[in-house]
Amino acid sequence: MKRTHHPTGHRRSGPDRVLGLLLALVAAIGLTSTTAFAVPSHRDASAAMKNIELSPMSTVAAMQPSWNLGNTLDAIPDETSWGNPPVTKALLDTIKSQGFRSVRIPVTWSGHQSSTAPYTIDETWMNRVKQVVDWALADGLYVVINVHHDSWQWIADMPTDHDNVLARFKATWTQIAATFKDYPGSLLFESNNEPQFNNTTDAQGIQYNDELNTAFHTVVRQSGGNNATRLLVLPSLHTNSGQVFLDALVSEMKSLNDPNLVATVHYYSWYPFSVNIAGGTQFDATAQKDLTDNFARIRDTLVSKGIPVYVGEYGLLKYPDYFQPAPRVERGEALKYFEMFGYEARISGVTTALWDAYNFLNRSTLQWREPELINQIKSSWTTRSGTASSDRVFLAKSSAITARTLTLNPNGTTFQGLWQGSTKLVQGRDYTVSGNELTLTATALTRLAGDRAYGINATIEARFSRGLPWKIFVTTYDRPVLSNATGDTSGLTIPTQYRGDQLATMEARYADGSNAGPVNWTPYQEFNEAFSPDYPGNGLVLTSKFVDSLRDNTQATLVFHFWSGATVTYNVTKNGGSVTGTVA
Known part of the structure; x- marks a missing residue:
């Protein structure tokens, strides 16, 4: 399809541009999600604004929300190598x-480029990148392209191969800049993804990153065409939003004395929660503080100084992952994270790009894999949603049913009541609120549990004055039952009757109190790396990675924690090539 170039760098027309201006206005004057304002008609707004040029800050605001075409043109060595179909x-x-x-659109160039001077990029590959960019621009989307996994493939060697790396980096951007120099201002260039340098301190890494960002800036600005004023996206070291990295990036941007620069960082939450390790099973106060501190630094260091911010990747590092046997982050906890992330980004006036390697959108069917998850993300772009301390109410089948209490998190909304489908539950009879x-x-x-079969018996919704309802799953369970097992260094599968419960985490220790497992700094091992539930197969798998790490002829005591609050203790001993597991 033929792409029409706009004659002015940042000008766009139609409803997209109008909405972008309105979003920029919201960000500029700090309107909250509860503020009401009249949206002019497309016709009136276009007539009034058609001669307005967007500032860099407003352009980036108009890019919200953003999405990553991950694990595709950045895959190694080719577009489909990491499991996605062609774009x-x-x-x-x-x-x-x-x-x-x-x-x-992340792009890895190394597999399609000569590794020696003049570092020529394969024409076929460049044309493929152009084709994908053209499709996106034809849809009226803003586009960001970059140098992606080259960051660790060859750029990371800069400390020991400085001149060659710098020459190759300049040659790479010289070719990209020449190819796209006449493209409109809705195409942005990003210097380098997650800059990293082998065997360096942060201070040294910052210097190398500054040098590359400066080289990138010089090459692009001198390449002619629309590149003279194109928005250029500069990353901090590792795209880390720690204060030292943000301060260094601000200093670099000041030294370049160019108003058309954008800062970029990434955010994947507090690490233990993001991958479920070290007991980080919940989006708790620690994980929430990590999030709010992150955006406070961004606001104070960048946005308050008029620097546009593009959070080029966000999500959770290991969720969702549909190639794993079970989700490592509990569904409700993930929803709470994405809800709060969207709010913090919105009040901070930054644009956010969801990292989607395959996990959110099925590239073959073009359907969202988990509609409720993407709906929560979409809702967070414009408003808040109420949540609760859990999305589960567990009822032990072996005990009489008693009242259960959850803590509501209204998030600025007002609780409206509980529903089961279209039926509203009765306050005072079915529930109370204090x-x-x-x-x-x-x-x-008792009514909701019905015949009390193991698993989810009923689903109810807590509804709030705005945003999405919070689903609560009424679940019958009993304490899981594990059995003795034998295996070898390829792993141990423990026969397990889950009885309606779900696995949250596992801690592992030796009798002397030291930690057992591949991760030695915490007894709580990483979900799906050291252990994994197999719900359909009624098993609990200790991986080869976990088994291999065990001391020989030394019993390790495992405590499995389940979401109901139940725990089960289990002993494992490795003897040469064999592994034995016994119920404690």
Whole structure:
């Protein structure tokens, strides 16, 4: 499809541009999600604004929300090497139709480029990148392209191969800049993804990153065409938002004395929660503080100084992952994270790009893998949603049903009541509310549990004055039962009757109190790396990675923690090539 170039660098027309201006206005004057304002008609707004040029800050605001075409043109060595099908125009059409206003297209060049001077990029590969960029631009999307996994493939060697790396980096951007120099201002260039340098301190890494960002800036600005004023995206070292990295990036941007620069960082939450390690099973106060501190630094260091910010990647490092046997982050905890992330980004006035390697959108069917998850992300772009301390109420089948209490997190909304489908539950009879404490009565839970089969018996919704409802799964369980097992260094599968419960984490210790497992700094091992539930197969797998790490002829005591609060203790001993597991 032929792409029409806009004659002015940042000018766009139509409803997308109008909405971008309105979003920029919201960001500029600090309107909250509860502020109401009249949106002019497309016709009136276009007539009034058609001669307005967007500032860099407003342009980046107009790019919100953004999406990453991950694990595709950045895959090694080729586009389909990491499991995704080739990009189609239909994919970009889908992203546009789903409300995204920009797309980041990560590109790894190393496998399609000579590794020696003059570092020529293969014409076929460059044309493929152009084709995908053209499709996105034709849909009216802003586009960001970059130098991606080259960062660790060859750029990381800069401390020991400085001149060659710098020459190759300049040659790479010289060719990219020449190819796209006449493209409109809706195409942005990003210097380098997650800059990293082998065997360096942070101070040394910052110097190398500054040198590359400066080289990138010089090459692009001198390449002619629209590159003279194109928005250039500069990363901090590792795209880390720690204060020292942000301060260094601000200093670099000041030294370049160029108003058309954008800062970029990435955010994947507090690490233990993001991968479920070290007991980080919940989006708790520690994980929430990590998030709010992150955006406070961004606001104070960058946004307050008029520097546009593009959070080029966000998500959770290991969720969702549909190639794993079980999700390592509990569904409700993930929803709470994405809800709060969207809010913090919105009040900070930054644009965010969801990292999607395959986990969110199925590239073959062009359908969202988990609609409730993407709906929560979409909702967070414009408003807050209420949540609760858990999305589960566990009822032990072996015990009489009693009342259960959850803590509501209204997040600035007002609790409206509970529903089961279209039926509203009755306050006073089915539940009570005291402050933010929601108590489900024994009478209601008995009705909802029905025949008390193991697993989810009923789903109810807590609804709030705005945003999405919070689903609560009434679940019958009993304490899981594990059995003795034998295996070898390839792993140990423990026969397990989950009885309606779900695995949260595992801690492992030796009798002397030291930690057992491949991770030695915490007894709580990493979900799906050291252990993994096999719910359909009624098993609990200790991986080869975990088994291999065990001391020979030394018993390790494992404690499995389940979401109901139940725990089960289990002993494992490795003797040469064999492994034995016994119920404690």
